[in-house]
Amino acid sequence: MDKIMYGAPVDLSFRRLSRLTDAWTETPCSSLRPLKKNSEGKYLSCSLRLSNNSITDLCDLHQTVSHFLAEPSYLAWLDLSFNKLSHIDKVLCELHGLRVLYLHGNNIYTLTEVDMLGVLPHLHSVTLHGNPIETNRPYRNRVISALPQLKTMDFSAVTQQERVLAKLWHQSNSRCRNSRKSLH
Numbered sequence: 001m002d003k004i005m006y007g008a009p010v011d012l013s014f015r016r017l018s019r020l021t022d023a024w025t026e027t028p029c030s031s032l033r034p035l036k037k038n039s040e041g042k043y044l045s046c047s048l049r050l051s052n053n054s055i056t057d058l059c060d061l062h063q064t065v066s067h068f069l070a071e072p073s074y075l076a077w078l079d080l081s082f083n084k085l086s087h088i089d090k091v092l093c094e095l096h097g098l099r100v101l102y103l104h105g106n107n108i109y110t111l112t113e114v115d116m117l118g119v120l121p122h123l124h125s126v127t128l129h130g131n132p133i134e135t136n137r138p139y140r141n142r143v144i145s146a147l148p149q150l151k152t153m154d155f156s157a158v159t160q161q162e163r164v165l166a167k168l169w170h171q172s173n174s175r176c177r178n179s180r181k182s183l184h
Contacts, residue, residue, distance in 0.1 A: 007033075007035065007036055007043065007044040007045035007046065007047075008031050008032075008033035008034065008035050008036075008045060008047075009031070009045055009047035009048065009049050009077065009079075010028045010035065010043045010045050010047065010048050010049065010068045010069065011028050011029040011031065011049040012026055012028055012029075012048070012049060012050050012053075012068075013029070013049045013050065013051040013052045013053070013079070014051075014052045014053070015053055016053060016054065017050070017053040017054065017055055018053070018054045018055065018056065019055065019056075019057075019060065020050070020055060020058065020059075020060040020061060020063075020064040021060050021063070021064070023050065023064055023067075023068075024064070024067050028043070028068070037070075038070040040070070042067075042068065042069060042070040043068055043069055043070060044070050045068075045069060045070075046069070046071070046074045046075055046076040046077060046097075047075075047076065047077035047078075047079075048064075048065060048068065048069065048075060048077070048078055048079070049079040050064075050078075050079060050080055050083070051079045051080065051081040051082050051083070051102065052081070052082045052083075053082075053083050054083060054084050055080065055083040055084060055085065056083070056084045056085065056086070057085070057089065058080075058085070058089040058091050058092065059089075059091070061089070061091045061092075062091065062094070065095075073096075073097060074097055075095055075097055075098060076097055076098060076099040076100065076122075077098075077099065077100040078092075078095065078098060078100070078101050078102070079102040080101075080102060080103055080106070081102040081103065081104045081105050081106070081127065082104070082105035082106070083105075083106055084106065084107060085103065085106040085107065085108060086106070086107045086108060086109065087108065087110065087113060088103065088108060088110075088113040088114065088116060088117065090116060092116075092117065092120075093116050093117065093119045093120065095120065096120065096121065096122070097122060098120050098122065098123055099122045099123060099124055099125065100123075100124070100125040100126075101117070101120075101123060101125070101126050101127070102126075102127045103126070103127060103128050103131070104127040104128060104129045104130045104131065104154065105129075105130040105131070106130070106131050107131065107132065108128065108131040108132065108133050109131070109132040109133055110133065111133045111136045111138075111139065111142055111143075114128070114133070114142065114143050114146050114147070115146045117146065117147055118146050118147055121149070122149075123147060123149065123150070124149060124150060124151040124152070125150065125151060125152040125153075126143070126147065126150060126152075126153055126154075127153070127154050127155060128143065128153075128154065129154040138169060138173075140153065140154075140162070140166075141162075141165060141166045141169040141170075142166075142169075144158055144162055144163060144166035145166040145167065145169060145170040148163065148166075148167075
């Protein structure tokens, strides 16, 4: 397990990939730390970088993770930044070991989709800046409210004061929604 947790990231960034299956024929970039493989030719890593491509959907994410990683269930860091994703796909919610998720620089426009990431118990860092959702006034409060376990958001620490404000924001919005429902 230690070899996997501390292995170099499998880096498939800047490959002009439009689909995840396109990555299967690629060889990951080498870095200062060499990638190590198991006897089956799979990488001993818990990090997958797919940034700066043209990926539009994540329908083959499980297969892609399994194709490259020796222990897919240990995936802890996923970088999907600077692609063409327009939604937070439900498949991300099945990555229960995920700790870091980079989604910045995409085309995600529905802020409520962040809520589904709340099922990821170990997620402590997320990036969503550079997406259309960032223009929503309650953006940071909404994300922190939906993901109270976050330690960093958009590369900035989440403070205790922000947690309190996000909780208050959530309670106030819940009351507003409930009173609107009772009026109808």
